[in-house]
Amino acid sequence: MVTTAVRPETGAVIKAGPMVTVAPDRLVQDQQFHDFGAGSGLGGPFLADQLSAFVAHERMGLNLLRTLHARTDNPTLRSRYGELEGETLQAVDTWERLIRGLGGNPQYASPAGRATEGLDNKVVEALLLSGSADPMTFEQAGLQAFLAGANQCVANVALLSAFAEEADDGAARETLTSAAGTLSQAAAGHADWATDMLRKMAVAQAKHPTTHKIGQAAEKAVDAVRNVVTPG
């Protein structure tokens, strides 16, 4: 079973940082990661930090997809966001297996992971400004948010491939290579889908102003309903 949110109950551990306090039983140190990816010739602590950030990004992607799924008014997008959530859950599973396969702990939340979560949190929170957007603009913003996340996935998998290429021959390298192969297709597919969908939506609105007007009409309809349920 994959972890969607790393927390004390799931066995979370972190490194100490200049502005972070951690209870002793939750503390890990760099030397504990020296054997991470043993035999690869790569720096274990750095690699552990990076992979923690990569899996954190996938987990945050789940949050983004859940809110997009809940909020979109477009049935096609809703259905696709649901599928993507399932595929992202699989990606989390792959990252966790990779980390375990390299001798690490998927419950490790690295400083790089914290930074990733901070960035991804802001992507989700950007959608809190949807009140000033018409429905079409909101759908576009949602897709853009997903594309930003998907592109980061592609970059993360590319980095993983680069680590595999630079690794010494052996079991660790094979594990890295295998995971990169599994993850790359889905990551690229997600980015391509979002890019294509954005293009279709934008071009449709550019070529057919009525599409945009339909969006504006929908906004008025939504406002009317909103005013009914929210008096005043």
Added chain:
Amino acid sequence: MNFDPLTEKGIALDDQVRNWSELSVEPYDKMSVDPYTRCRVIAMNAIEVEAVMFSHQFARHLDIPEVKAALAEIRRIEQQQQKVVNWLTPAEESTLEVTLGYEQVAVDLTAWLARSEPDPYLRQTYDFGLLEDFDHLYRYANLYELLEGKTAEQVVHQLTEVMPGRPTQVEHRHPVDNIRRHYDKHTADPLSRLHALTITAAEQQTMNFYMTIGNRYMEPLARSLYAEIAMVEEEHVTQYESMLDPGESWFEQLVLHEYNECYMYHSFAGQETDPRIRRVWELHLAMEIEQLRVAADLMKRYDGREAAEVLPAGLPEPVLLEPNKQYVREVLATQLDLTSLGTGYVMDAHDRFQDNLRKVNAGGNPSERVIDAHRERFGTEYRLETEGRHPVERLREDALAGRR
């Protein structure tokens, strides 16, 4: 099985709205009130004020009508809860008597949080603040007898001792040295997160209170003492809010606020000695359960997360207001001379600390003058040492008297 607010049924928001007469509750009797009932009223007022102010801040960071409306609706109820709680304080209780209550909260709540805090650094932070609030109680107690001719024992009874802590005159650190490290949301024990919210709310309300009422006195000594201690409360809010993980999303913070309100009302309902006020805590708990449910629904839709992903499976052990005399004495005996340097604690009176003290203490300290004035008027300081002499020899009355 621990009480889990997420699985309990609360009161529908529409049914939580009260009319004006329901808001105007009968205050407690100041002569017969259990001091810890007064403390619970003060603490829950602080928790409600924080809930309201947080909600306002959150609302300023989004423009989704449905979310703004939900926040406004919950906030209106929180405001009503705050009125009911704070209006339990009787007008016949003087400002200084309320102040003594605030400092008793600051001592016994902080001490309990420290004793139960799993993270050593956060526990150290509570201990550090504890000795300063403990000192404030002593300074205000002396002012109280000077102005009103009554002893603090009548307010705090013998539950909390009244004697010097870390002297207020050496609490004035450079702002840079009031920043603290924060817990990490992934690894922090749920208690650490709840404790941090509670102490931040309590100290923030103390700061707000002194900011507002410190100028209500004619006597220059009272005005200046409130001003000096109010500035220390600013330090304390800076210190305690630093402990909160800034990586928590807005919705995560909202859910945590509501959960902490459930935790605090549940804690206090379990120990309240006044049946009428216990019913207030129980009613508000039922209200908060529904507010938590609404917050959890908002988080699910707009943050993509389940509340159960960020909250514990049940409430931790209840917060308990009780005497902490031996604990405070131990901390006094071992940590009195601590100050801070950046986010760390040191015994060294470093340059930045001394420079700041020189600036702000240049004209003397009201916190010292109040003791001098008391000694001049009564021939002695006001103290309430129920467990024997002060654990730090140089802070014993005879030692201090010899230096004055």
